[in-house]
């Protein structure tokens with residue numbers, strides 16, 4: 001059996017002085033009026049499981065106003081094993097623990113992964129490429145520590161290079177960073193490409209199901225140095241040495257342009273990701289419904305990949321998305337949820353749920369008495 005959360009408690013976290021939910025089963029629906037703290041619960045679970053929050057808060061924002069230390073914990077069990085994930089936030093710093101022992105965030109990745117789906121994710125189909133790249137790396141970070149670490153290293157080297165370009169440092173000094181850019185950048189591109197190949201295939205399959213087989217989705221990824229319109233061919237595996245060569249050549253040829261624009265133009269921060277529905281980019285040509293189906297397919301693919309690659313089902317966190325989906329897409333999501341994935345759903349309105357879903361769920365009304 002997979003690890004499942006059985007119990008969560010917060011102290012001085014966000015709006016909660018204290019919060020406890022025990023005896024947690026497969027499906028929990030948190031219902032309550034606006035601003036009552038539904039999303040805060042989901043965010044707490046995401047912080048404990050994915051060691052990050054979709055809101056990207058500072059440490060200070062997570063601690064209840066007026067308090068100095070926030071404490072969060074989750075008990076999980078697979079029937080045999082029992083473990084406790086802990087997080088303390090104080091003076092802006094986060095300290096994670098596993099069974100009371102201090103751990104780095106990176107060492108907890110994948111123990112109980114989670115997939116969050118929030119209204120902000122609806123931007124994935126039509127919003128900026130940055131959002132798509134971050135979403136892809138978010139998936140990769142849960143699946144592999146190395147992906148997480150290399151993205152972190154890449155961000156650091158990119159920041160350094162951009163600072164030099166902004167300060168109009170000498171070309172020699174700027175170029176001295178390029179070796180490091182190539183080492184991290186090529187590695188990240190290779191990780192992304194391998195992951196995207198799997199994610200894209202799973203997305204296409206979910207999209208097919210969501211649309212009842214009426215429409216086809218193709219997900220495409222290209223490193224920043226590919227010319228417009230060129231994508232990595234489906235099924236092709238990138239070779240790291242070749243990617244390194246290509247990136248080094250692109251850095252060389254773009255060096256003057258980078259100096260002129262005073263920012264870095266070559267590297268994973270400028271990779272392109274596009275979703276095509278019926279052969280057209282969905283962000284530009286797609287209907288709202290098609291865009292929502294793409295995002296739903298992305299999220300379901302994320303769950304599928306985590307199950308397949310980690311052998312551990314993730315916790316699914318659905319924050320207020322039922323109201324954003326029409327009946328058919330809600331049905332796809334619910335069908336998936338019923339497939340044994342532990343799920344937490346927040347909503348202001350139970351009318352979005354069918355009776356059989358509610359019958360299978362534990363409905364928690366906030367504020368709790």
Ligand SMILES: Nc1ncnc2c1ncn2[C@@H]1O[C@H](COP(=O)(O)OP(=O)(O)OP(=O)(O)O)[C@@H](O)[C@H]1O
Nearest residue numbers: 014015034035036037038039040061062063064065
């Ligand atoms: N650090 C903090 N200290 C105290 N209160 C906080 C803190 N951070 C957030 N809050 C409060 O938490 C509340 C928002 O909670 P949350 O986002 O969980 O609401 P929600 O129930 O999901 O609402 P909606 O249905 O509108 O999305 C707000 O009243 C906000 O002021």
